Amino acid sequence: SQTIHQWPATLVQPVGSPLSLECTVEGTSNPNLYWYRQAAGRGLQLLFYSVGIGQISSEVPQNLSASRPQDRQFILSSKKLLLSDSGFYLCACDTGVEQYFGPGTRLTVT
Amino acid sequence: SQQGEEDPQALSIQEGENATMNCSYKTSINNLQWYRQNSGRGLVHLILIRSNEREKHSGRLRVTLDTSKKSSSLLITASRAADTASYFCATARNSGNTPLVFGKGTRLSVIA
Numbered sequence: 001s002q003t004i005h006q007w008p009a010t011l012v013q014p015v016g017s018p019l020s021l022e023c024t025v026e027g028t029s030n031p032n033l034y035w036y037r038q039a040a041g042r043g044l045q046l047l048f049y050s051v052g053i054g055q056i057s058s059e060v061p062q063n064l065s066a067s068r069p070q071d072r073q074f075i076l077s078s079k080k081l082l083l084s085d086s087g088f089y090l091c092a093c094d095t096g097v098e099q100y101f102g103p104g105t106r107l108t109v110t
Numbered sequence: 111s112q113q114g115e116e117d118p119q120a121l122s123i124q125e126g127e128n129a130t131m132n133c134s135y136k137t138s139i140n141n142l143q144w145y146r147q148n149s150g151r152g153l154v155h156l157i158l159i160r161s162n163e164r165e166k167h168s169g170r171l172r173v174t175l176d177t178s179k180k181s182s183s184l185l186i187t188a189s190r191a192a193d194t195a196s197y198f199c200a201t202a203r204n205s206g207n208t209p210l211v212f213g214k215g216t217r218l219s220v221i222a
Contacts, residue, residue: 004152032208043198043214044153090152098143099200099210101152 002027004102006091012108019064019078021105023091026072031093033074035066038088038104050074081109114142114199114213122219129186131216133199134179140202142175142182143210147196156184156197191222 003026013019025031032051036044037060046059048066056066063082067075074091086109091102117132135142141160145153159166159175159182166173172185186193196215203211 034209036212041217044212046209046211049209088150092153094208096208097141098155098158099145099153101154103152104150106150 002031002093002095002100004091004093004100006089006102006105008105009103010106010108012110013081014110015083016080019076019081019085019107021076021089021091021107023074023076023102024072025074025093028093028095029071031072031095033068034092034094034099035074035076036090036092038090040087044090048076083109085109114201114211116197116199116213116216118216119214120217120219122221123189125189125191125220125222127189129189129193129218129220131184131197131218133182133184133213135182135199135201136180137201137203139177142173143200144171144173144182144184145198145200145212147198147215149195153198186218189218189220191220194218194220 005024034049035047038044050056050068053068063078065077089105092099114133114135123129141158143158144156146156147153157168157173159173170187175182196217198212198215200210200212
């Protein structure tokens with residue numbers, strides 16, 4: 001079965017600093033990949049999804065971007081973080097139906 | 111946009127009792143999925159019910175689906191303290207299977 005790695009587990013960054021969160025997937029090929037953000041005590045907001053290398057669909061047109069340089073690698077980036085970017089970021093993958101999630105990255109923007 | 115909405119937002123029960131959570135959605139679906147999230151962790155898939163199914167069981171979990179009412183329920187029988195978590199329903203946004211849209215979840219607390 002799929003295993004999803006995310007790092008770092010926690011991150012504290014000042015406003016205006018850049019961001020790079022990485023997600024890698026093991027145990028499958030050609031997965032659909034997703035980035036979600038979860039505010040404290042809230043549901044999941046879909047940020048980006050990708051059906052293949054270099055193919056990114058954006059759900060949130062703000063200061064975040066995503067890239068998929070390799071089949072099983074998904075990167076979430078920002079050039080300048082905002083306070084509102086704080087949250088719990090989850091990477092997920094699927095090969096059609098059910099999704100598998102990584103352990104998440106807790107981002108605090110100060 | 112929100113597809114699934116869970117109800118209640120929070121639920122607190124005693125160990126051994128049953129817990130029922132409900133989910134409503136807006137559009138036609140191929141299937142509906144339930145996920146569990148322990149605090150500070152990723153989500154874990156629990157069960158999937160297809161649009162042509164009305165009820166499905168998995169261990170202590172029972173899921174029902176009423177497509178005429180666009181609603182589903184998750185029943186956890188004989189709850190345990192380890193069942194304490196948030197539970198989310200998810201449906202595909204479009205007529206396919208992905209991407210999934212998640213509700214805001216029900217926070218279940220099982221008190222020993």
